[in-house]
Each structure stands twice: as structure tokens, then as C-alpha cells.
Amino acid sequence: MSDLFSADQFEALDTWLAANVPALGEGALIADFVAGGTTNVVIKLTRGGHAVVLRKAPVMGPPASGKAIQREATVLKGLGGSRVPHPRFHGYCHDPAVAGGPFYIMDLVDGWAADLSPIDNQMAFPPHFAGGDLHYLAYAMVDGIVEMANLDYVAAGLEGYGKPDKFLERQVDRWGSQLASYPERYPGFESRDLPGLAYVADWLRANVPDTGRPGLMHGDYAMNNVLFANRPPARLAAIIDWETSTIGDPLMDLAAYCGQLRRRDGPQPASPYLDTALFPYFEDAVDYFAERTGRDVSRIDYYQILAKYRMACIIEYKVAEAAIGLAPPEKGVRFDGLVRGLLTEAETLARAAG
Structure with missing residues (x-):
């Protein structure tokens, strides 16, 4: 379980990840808050020694926040295989029952930000x-x-x-x-x-x-x-x-x-x-x-x-x-x-x- 999701959402997310992000591996799912604001929330998901990033619309975010998440997913999917540096895209879900709002999964990138x-x-x-x-x-x-x-x-x-x-x-x-x-x-x-x-x-x-x-x-x-x-x-x-x-x-x-x-x-x-x-x-x-x-x-x-x-x-x-x-x-x-x-x-x- 995680404080970031309800029990039902966490179970639904676990099931969705198993079906859509097999690269994450098997084992207990761990969710850690990374960052968040009025437009998005970033959560690190770890299972079996592997990690990815979930980015989703906040529960009380502005009406356009869900659409913004969908647009981000669209562009990251399109960038797959290109020379544009980007996190690898793993999948998008619009069902709020899974994680409380639209979200997508991307690689956890090894790097630093100013x-x-x-x-x-x-x-x-x-x-x-x-x-x-x-x-x-x-x-x-x-x-x-x-x-x-x-x-x-x-x-x-x-x-x-x-x-x-x-x-x-x-x-x-x-x-x-x-x-x-x-x-x-x-x-x-x-x-x-x-x-x-x-x-x-x-x-x-x-x-x-x-x-x-x-x-x-x-x-x-x-x-x-x-x-x-x-x-x-x-x-x-x-x-x-x-x-x-x-x-x-x-x-x-x-x-x-x-x-x-x-x-x-x-x-x-x-x-x-x-x-x-x-x-x-x-x-x-x-x-x-x-x-x-x-x-x-x-x-x-x-x-x-x-x-x-x-x-x-x-x-x-x-x-x-x-x-x-x-x-x-x-x-x-x-x-x-x-x-x-x-x-x-x-x-x-x-x-x-x-």
C-alpha cells in the first residue's frame, strides 16, 4: 500500500503495471513521492529492483491538467526512436480508478538537473x-x-x-x-x-x-x-x-x-x-x-x-x-x-x- 493512492487505486495500478509495463519486473510495488504542484504529480515506482516514473494530474488540479498529461504522453510516445533526448515512454492510462487521474509511465533517467x-x-x-x-x-x-x-x-x-x-x-x-x-x-x-x-x-x-x-x-x-x-x-x-x-x-x-x-x-x-x-x-x-x-x-x-x-x-x-x-x-x-x-x-x- 501507499499513502499516495487509495487501497483500490494501488491495487488497480499494480495490476495495470503488470499488464502494460512488464519491464518493471515482479515483486512488491513501492511508490515514493518525487515532486508535485498544481499541474502534475511525479511518483517513483519501484518493483523487483527496477524503477520507473509515474506522472499524473493532481487530484485537485485545474481542469486542463488531465489534458496536459495526455499531451505529454502523446509527444513522448512520438519521440520514441528519435534523436531528441527524452525519457522512454512506457504507457498512458486515462482511467481515474487506476491512479486517481490520467497518468503515464516513463523511464527513470539517470542524470542531474540544475x-x-x-x-x-x-x-x-x-x-x-x-x-x-x-x-x-x-x-x-x-x-x-x-x-x-x-x-x-x-x-x-x-x-x-x-x-x-x-x-x-x-x-x-x-x-x-x-x-x-x-x-x-x-x-x-x-x-x-x-x-x-x-x-x-x-x-x-x-x-x-x-x-x-x-x-x-x-x-x-x-x-x-x-x-x-x-x-x-x-x-x-x-x-x-x-x-x-x-x-x-x-x-x-x-x-x-x-x-x-x-x-x-x-x-x-x-x-x-x-x-x-x-x-x-x-x-x-x-x-x-x-x-x-x-x-x-x-x-x-x-x-x-x-x-x-x-x-x-x-x-x-x-x-x-x-x-x-x-x-x-x-x-x-x-x-x-x-x-x-x-x-x-x-x-x-x-x-x-x-
Whole structure:
């Protein structure tokens, strides 16, 4: 039995695993909580010396959490046999009687993820990667975007996974609508007049480039959403947390990740989690991607501006939470600075682009 499931659910899960994940072996099933939040719960399952990971929608999660789990299962299944680093997919179940909600099973990946240091709120790395090898970590991150961009998503069975037509044209309204929804989602919070927001939104609408060929994009590609191999040389063991993935424009992932890197010229990023002096230049990382994909990166600044606008719209909810007492005031102050910093960077880039 496990505190994570009812007795009936645990028995049903045990039976389902025996039928659908024979690689787990035989013996008593042990379930250990790994992580969880409002969108998903991660549980390690062990039996007979073998281990896998169960990822499921939380019991009291938002209505879309079950659909997000199904989408993650779909993309992981499609990635089987591809060059995209990912956990091996074992199966998906939508029956709530089995584990209390939709879930899927994937391999337990042997690797490490960057995490925030409680001391200085900086990304912390294992000792054998700290220092000079950070350049290689950055290029390993870009390698992941390269493999997603080069994936034949139709052959992978992901043709209907997203709506790539007019993808860029929809982005400003998509994220602007989310920003506008926060007063309703967080009663007591009022929309703020954010300097630069209107200018950046208008500039993005007026300067949409021709969308390149569609590809798989992660949607939240960052160092805390990948697992690196445990020993040098730096390489990705798996990309995880696929809940925001879609078929769209891979340059969005590239711009979002590389936006943390310093530029040779122009405005420098507000990168509170990274010491950018230890990482390569933005321009070098973008060129590295272009050489390995053949994609046109001449309008990368547009994607940079869009990525910063998008992130500012998303993380404003942290300010809303703090404003109504759902988070500490100091968290609200920190995210207020991040939102304003992102919009300042985006506006500076937009005005420089003309």
C-alpha cells in the first residue's frame, strides 16, 4: 500500500503495471513521492529492483491538467526512436480508478538537473560541471533545440499535435489575453500599467516575419527542465516537462533560452539565475543552432522580443499571487522586477530594430 493512492487505486495500478509495463519486473510495488504542484504529480515506482516514473494530474488540479498529461504522453510516445533526448515512454492510462487521474509511465533517467541555490538564488551545478564547463552545458542545451527542430514531426505521428499555421501571428493576443485574465483568476488583484507593454505588443504585431518551417517546440525550455548526463562531457540525458510543447516555430525555444546569454553588443539580459560571464555569447549560440539546422536566424531579434513579452505576461501571475496574499510580499517584489526588466529589454530591442 501507499499513502499516495487509495487501497483500490494501488491495487488497480499494480495490476495495470503488470499488464502494460512488464519491464518493471515482479515483486512488491513501492511508490515514493518525487515532486508535485498544481499541474502534475511525479511518483517513483519501484518493483523487483527496477524503477520507473509515474506522472499524473493532481487530484485537485485545474481542469486542463488531465489534458496536459495526455499531451505529454502523446509527444513522448512520438519521440520514441528519435534523436531528441527524452525519457522512454512506457504507457498512458486515462482511467481515474487506476491512479486517481490520467497518468503515464516513463523511464527513470539517470542524470542531474540544475537547481536554484537557496543562498544566492543562482543556478547551482555539480562540482565537476561548475566553472569552465558551463560553455559546454550551454551548447548541450542548444543541441536539444537542434534535435527538436530537425525532428520529422509528421513521421513521428505528431502532425495534429499543434496548429503551426499563422503561429507567430497568434502569439501576441494569446499571451496578452492570459495577462488580462489575472484579475479574474486572482480576485483582488488589479491589472497594472506596465511600461513598454503596449509598445512591444504593437511592434510585434506590425513586424511579424514569415514563419519558417514548423517544428516541435518545448515551450518552457530551460536548464531546470532538462536532465544532463552525470559525468562530462556535457550532454543532455533527457528533456522533461513537456506540458507546454506544441508544433510551432522552434526559434521560439532558441530565443527564450538564448535570451539569458550576454550579447557582444546591445542590451544585456536580466538573468538573475545565471552568471552570464561563464556562458557563451548569444550570437555564438544562435550561429551554432543555424549551422546544425539550416534554419534562417536573421530575424532572431523578433523572436527575442516575443519571448520576453511572452515571459513577462506569464510570470505576472506571481505578482498577482503576492498582491492577494497567496505568496510572500518579497516574492512579488522580485517578480515585479523581472516583469519590468523583461519588458524594458523587449522595448529596447524593438526600438533598436525600428
